[in-house]
Amino acid sequence: MTQTDHEAVERELARLKAMYRESLRDALIELDQLASQLIHDEGGRDVMSALQSRLHRLSGSAGTFGLPALSEAAHVLEVLVNEWLNTEPTPVVSAHVLDEFAADIGGLASLLLENDRPACAADASPPGTLVAQAVSRQVWVLCADDALRQELMGALNQFDYQVMGFQTPGEVNNQQLPDALVVDIRLSGLGEDAQWLSKFTGPLITLVDSMDFDDCLSAAWLGADAVFQHPTDASELATRIDSMLRERDIQAYRVLIVDDDLILAEHYRLVLTAAGMRAEILDAPTLIIERVASFRPELILLDVNLSGYSGPDLASVIRYHDEWVGLPIVYLSAETDLDRQIDALSRGADDFLVKPISDTQLVAVVKVRARRFRQLAELMYLDSLTGLYKHGPIKDELRAELGRARRNQASLTAAMIDIDHFKQVNDTYGHAQGDRVIKALAYLLKQRLRQSDRIGRYGGEEFLVIMSACDAEEARRALDDIRLRFSALQFHHEGKVFNCTLSAGVADNAVLDDEPQALLAAADEALYAAKRSGRDRVVLAHASRD
Structure with a gap:
C-alpha cells in the first residue's frame, strides 16, 4: 500500500466516524423510546431484551469511534438490564429505579459533546505505521560480460521479472533502485562508482568464479545475501530471488469479519487493510458456510451477539466441518463478564477481544493468529520442495472447486x-x-498462472493444475506459454548445459463427467496422448479420445 493509499484509508476512516456520529442520534432516540415504554410497563421483558441488545452494540462501538465515555456509560446500563433479564421470574422494578434508568439513558446524548479523540490513545499507532509495502518485481543485472548478462536477463524474463542490465556501476545514475540486484563480483568500479549501493536494501546476490575464501570474502564486503558460482543456473537464481522477495512481501492474510454493525465492521476492515491484510465483511450469518468456502479466511473475527444469532452458535457451525476445525476464530464483543467469555470460548473459539479495542491491538492479535495458522497449514498441506499442494490436498481442492463450479454453473479445467x-x-x-528442475517448473507455474488457480505436486515430476472459470482451450493456451518458457530455460551442471521439456493433458467439466476421478482420468489420458505424440506439447482430453 502506497502513501497515497494510506491517505485514502485515513479519509475513509474519518468518513466512517462522521457516519457513525450521525447514526448515533437515531440510536439514542430509539433508546429513549424504549426506556419510556419500560416506564409505562409496555412490553416488559421484550423491551428489556431490545434495550440490552442496543446498549451492548453501543458500548462496543462508541469507543472505537473516539467516544470512550459513551461506551463506558452504555456498558454500565447494559449490565443493569442484564441483571433484570437474568432474574426469574422477571423482577418488578420500582418506578424510582426506572425513572433513574430513563434519565441515564437520556444523559447518553450529552456524552456526544465530549472531545473527539481516538480510543485507547496511548495505544494508537502513528500515521503510516500500518502501511504495507507494495509488491514489485524489478531485478538489475550488473555484469561486464555481455553474453552472460544477456543470458541471465533472458532467463529472468522467463520468470516475469522486469529486468534491466548494466555493464558498469556508473551507468545506474539516479534511477529508482530495484527489488533485487545481481552483481558480478569481477565488475570493476564497485567502490567509487557504486555509492548508490549503500542505499540498496533488497536482496543482493553476487556471482563469483569460485567458492574460495577470497571470492566469498569479497562478497561479504559487498554485503551479499547469497553467492552463485559461474556458470550460474538462471532458474535456480530466479527461485532464490523469489524466495528472498517472498520473505519481504508476505501474501496478505485473509480475515473474515462477521458483524451486523456495518459501520464498525467497515472500520475494522479498513484498519486491517491498512496493515496489509485482506479483509471482507459478512453481515448475513446464514451465508457463513458459503463465504468461508469461497474466501478461505485464515482468521474469523466474530461478534458474540448478532441479530437473531449468537457467535458461539456460528462458531459451532464452522467447527462441524472437518476442514475448518483448525481455523482461528476470535470473538469481538463488549461482553466483560468473565464467565460468559469462558462459556463462549468453550464453543470453539481461540480468543476473546473486548470492545472497544485499539487498532494496534487488533492488528497485532490478528497477525499473530493468522501467521500461526498459515505456518501450520503449510506444514500439513504443502510440499517442502516446491511449496505447492501435496497429493492429498490438491485432490481435495479439485473436489471443492468442482462442487463450487457445479453450484455456480461455471467452467473448470484440470x-x-x-x-x-x-x-x-x-x-x-x-x-x-x-530437484532444481522440479523447483523451476513449480516456480514457473506459480508465476504464470492466476492466483485463484490451484497447483499441486501430484507425485515425483508430475503436477496437477486446477483452473476455475476457465475452459479447456483457455487453459491450453496458458499452459502452452508455460511449456515454451520452460523449454527455454538452461540448466547447468559441471560445465554442461541442458534443457528440459514438459507434456500436459487438459480436461474440462464441459466435455466430461464433472466427478473428480473422471476429470483426473481424462486429463491423465490426454497427458499420455501427448507423450505418445512426441512429448513437448499440450493435448486436450476430447482430442485424445478420437
Whole structure:
C-alpha cells in the first residue's frame, strides 16, 4: 500500500466516524423510546431484551469511534438490564429505579459533546505505521560480460521479472533502485562508482568464479545475501530471488469479519487493510458456510451477539466441518463478564477481544493468529520442495472447486503436467539437479498462472493444475506459454548445459463427467496422448479420445 493509499484509508476512516456520529442520534432516540415504554410497563421483558441488545452494540462501538465515555456509560446500563433479564421470574422494578434508568439513558446524548479523540490513545499507532509495502518485481543485472548478462536477463524474463542490465556501476545514475540486484563480483568500479549501493536494501546476490575464501570474502564486503558460482543456473537464481522477495512481501492474510454493525465492521476492515491484510465483511450469518468456502479466511473475527444469532452458535457451525476445525476464530464483543467469555470460548473459539479495542491491538492479535495458522497449514498441506499442494490436498481442492463450479454453473479445467524424460535427468545429472528442475517448473507455474488457480505436486515430476472459470482451450493456451518458457530455460551442471521439456493433458467439466476421478482420468489420458505424440506439447482430453 502506497502513501497515497494510506491517505485514502485515513479519509475513509474519518468518513466512517462522521457516519457513525450521525447514526448515533437515531440510536439514542430509539433508546429513549424504549426506556419510556419500560416506564409505562409496555412490553416488559421484550423491551428489556431490545434495550440490552442496543446498549451492548453501543458500548462496543462508541469507543472505537473516539467516544470512550459513551461506551463506558452504555456498558454500565447494559449490565443493569442484564441483571433484570437474568432474574426469574422477571423482577418488578420500582418506578424510582426506572425513572433513574430513563434519565441515564437520556444523559447518553450529552456524552456526544465530549472531545473527539481516538480510543485507547496511548495505544494508537502513528500515521503510516500500518502501511504495507507494495509488491514489485524489478531485478538489475550488473555484469561486464555481455553474453552472460544477456543470458541471465533472458532467463529472468522467463520468470516475469522486469529486468534491466548494466555493464558498469556508473551507468545506474539516479534511477529508482530495484527489488533485487545481481552483481558480478569481477565488475570493476564497485567502490567509487557504486555509492548508490549503500542505499540498496533488497536482496543482493553476487556471482563469483569460485567458492574460495577470497571470492566469498569479497562478497561479504559487498554485503551479499547469497553467492552463485559461474556458470550460474538462471532458474535456480530466479527461485532464490523469489524466495528472498517472498520473505519481504508476505501474501496478505485473509480475515473474515462477521458483524451486523456495518459501520464498525467497515472500520475494522479498513484498519486491517491498512496493515496489509485482506479483509471482507459478512453481515448475513446464514451465508457463513458459503463465504468461508469461497474466501478461505485464515482468521474469523466474530461478534458474540448478532441479530437473531449468537457467535458461539456460528462458531459451532464452522467447527462441524472437518476442514475448518483448525481455523482461528476470535470473538469481538463488549461482553466483560468473565464467565460468559469462558462459556463462549468453550464453543470453539481461540480468543476473546473486548470492545472497544485499539487498532494496534487488533492488528497485532490478528497477525499473530493468522501467521500461526498459515505456518501450520503449510506444514500439513504443502510440499517442502516446491511449496505447492501435496497429493492429498490438491485432490481435495479439485473436489471443492468442482462442487463450487457445479453450484455456480461455471467452467473448470484440470491439467496433468509431466516433465519429459525426467528419469534421464536424474540418472545423468543427479537427483539434486533433478530437484532444481522440479523447483523451476513449480516456480514457473506459480508465476504464470492466476492466483485463484490451484497447483499441486501430484507425485515425483508430475503436477496437477486446477483452473476455475476457465475452459479447456483457455487453459491450453496458458499452459502452452508455460511449456515454451520452460523449454527455454538452461540448466547447468559441471560445465554442461541442458534443457528440459514438459507434456500436459487438459480436461474440462464441459466435455466430461464433472466427478473428480473422471476429470483426473481424462486429463491423465490426454497427458499420455501427448507423450505418445512426441512429448513437448499440450493435448486436450476430447482430442485424445478420437
